[in-house]
Amino acid sequence: MLKPILKFGVLTGLAIAAAKLLEVSYLTDHLSIKAYISIVGVAFLALGVYLGLKHRRQKVLVTYKEVEAIPGVGTPALHDDLLTGRELEVLRHIGQGRSNQEIADTLFVSLNTIKTHTNNIYGKLGVRRRTQALEKARQLKLL
Amino acid sequence: MLKPILKFGVLTGLAIAAAKLLEVSYLTDHLSIKAYISIVGVAFLALGVYLGLKHRRQKVLVTYKEVEAIPGVGTPALHDDLLTGRELEVLRHIGQGRSNQEIADTLFVSLNTIKTHTNNIYGKLGVRRRTQALEKARQLKLL
DNA sequence: TTTGACATCACCCAAAAGTATGAATTTGGA
DNA sequence: TCCAAATTCATACTTTTGGGTGATGTCAAA
Numbered sequence: 001m002l003k004p005i006l007k008f009g010v011l012t013g014l015a016i017a018a019a020k021l022l023e024v025s026y027l028t029d030h031l032s033i034k035a036y037i038s039i040v041g042v043a044f045l046a047l048g049v050y051l052g053l054k055h056r057r058q059k060v061l062v063t064y065k066e067v068e069a070i071p072g073v074g075t076p077a078l079h080d081d082l083l084t085g086r087e088l089e090v091l092r093h094i095g096q097g098r099s100n101q102e103i104a105d106t107l108f109v110s111l112n113t114i115k116t117h118t119n120n121i122y123g124k125l126g127v128r129r130r131t132q133a134l135e136k137a138r139q140l141k142l143l
Numbered sequence: 144m145l146k147p148i149l150k151f152g153v154l155t156g157l158a159i160a161a162a163k164l165l166e167v168s169y170l171t172d173h174l175s176i177k178a179y180i181s182i183v184g185v186a187f188l189a190l191g192v193y194l195g196l197k198h199r200r201q202k203v204l205v206t207y208k209e210v211e212a213i214p215g216v217g218t219p220a221l222h223d224d225l226l227t228g229r230e231l232e233v234l235r236h237i238g239q240g241r242s243n244q245e246i247a248d249t250l251f252v253s254l255n256t257i258k259t260h261t262n263n264i265y266g267k268l269g270v271r272r273r274t275q276a277l278e279k280a281r282q283l284k285l286l
Numbered sequence: 287t288t289t290g291a292c293a294t295c296a297c298c299c300a301a302a303a304g305t306a307t308g309a310a311t312t313t314g315g316a
Numbered sequence: 317t318c319c320a321a322a323t324t325c326a327t328a329c330t331t332t333t334g335g336g337t338g339a340t341g342t343c344a345a346a
Contacts, residue, residue, distance in 0.1 A: 084321085084322060084323085085322085086322075086323065086324095087322095094274060095274075095278070096278060097270065097272055097274040097275030097276075097277070097278045097279075098274075099272065099301095099302065099303085100302070100303070100304095101301095101302080109323085109324065109325085110324075110325055110326085111325095112324085112325050112326060112327090113323075113324050113325060115303075115304070115305090116323085116324075116325080117323085117324095118303080118304080119304070119305070119306090122304080127240065128304080129240055129242065129303080129304080129332085130274060130303075130304090131237060131238075131239075131240040131241075131273060131274060131277070132240030133240075134240070134274070134277065135238070135239055135240045136240075227291085227292065227293085228292090229292075229293065229294095230292095242331095242332065242333090243332075243333070244331095244332080252293085252294065252295085253294075253295055253296085254295095255294080255295050255296060255297085256293075256294050256295060258295095258333080258334075258335090259293085259294075259295080260293085260294095261333080261334080262333095262334065262335065262336090265334080265335095271334075271335095272302085272333080272334080273333075273334095
């Protein structure tokens with residue numbers, strides 16, 4: 001349960017240590033304070049981007065559900081929670097003619113993950129192909 | 144130019160020869176005239192069915208155009224004859240989630256033929272996948 | 287009768303999609 | 317805190333699609 005916290009701590013610690021190391025080793029001798037600050041800034045920016053991307057999935061999910069919760073905007077047909085949020089999301093991309101690889105790229109997950117989602121969708125809708133899934137989804141007003 | 148005629152001639156000749164063979168060999172000795180006529184009838188019926196199926200393409204095409212010609216039934220959006228009749232037909236099957244093989248079976252043509260049709264469709268619609276074709280076709284009110 | 291559009295089919299290769307199985311992580315709720 | 321559902325990912329394999337090229341037969345119009 002504490003793994004993510006540990007991970008974050010270790011990662012941050014490492015980053016700080018690296019920065020400290022840079023500082024004492026040679027940066028102070030060769031670089032101005034401004035340059036040093038710039039490098040540290042870039043490093044932490046990179047760390048931030050990395051962490052942000054790494055946890056984007058959950059954030060997207062939250063956003064997704066929040067959007068669903070909005071009255072007028074909410075999906076009119078989430079038939080008995082037939083599909084999960086992520087599955088619906090993938091299904092919509094399929095409906096727009098995107099390939100699994102494209103969906104994977106825009107959702108920032110792996111191709112295998114999208115394949116898993118699509119197969120789960122097919123299973124729940126009782127179909128075997130994405131075109132059938134679209135047809136079925138339209139019948140069920142899922143799309 | 145004369146290949147199909149030749150083919151038909153040879154086939155019909157073979158059928159008649161077979162019938163003649165049946166007649167002289169033993170049928171007249173063991174079967175009544177009525178039974179013999181029945182058998183010949185069945186044989187030619189089979190031949191007719193075979194030939195009919197073999198040339199169904201053209202007949203279907205004619206029927207298709209005839210259907211299109213009917214006022215109220217006609218397709219509401221044949222945008223500048225963007226797609227040919229056969230292509231539209233294939234596109235509709237795609238829209239119902241059928242695989243190329245299934246379409247080939249129901250239209251009584253080969254898988255390669257359907258592939259050619261689908262690729263022509265993609266070219267005309269400016270897309271690269273069947274799901275994109277469906278999306279585009281819906282936008283153009285082709286479907 | 288020639289020509290062009292259509293429909294048919296083949297072959298080959300590459301890319302995308304789908305199947306099956308197993309597993310790790312995360313989250314939300316009891 | 318424990319658990320079930322959800323999400324993520326991998327590996328290996330089969331099937332379906334897509335792309336390019338070339339060819340034949342049919343049909344209708346010029």
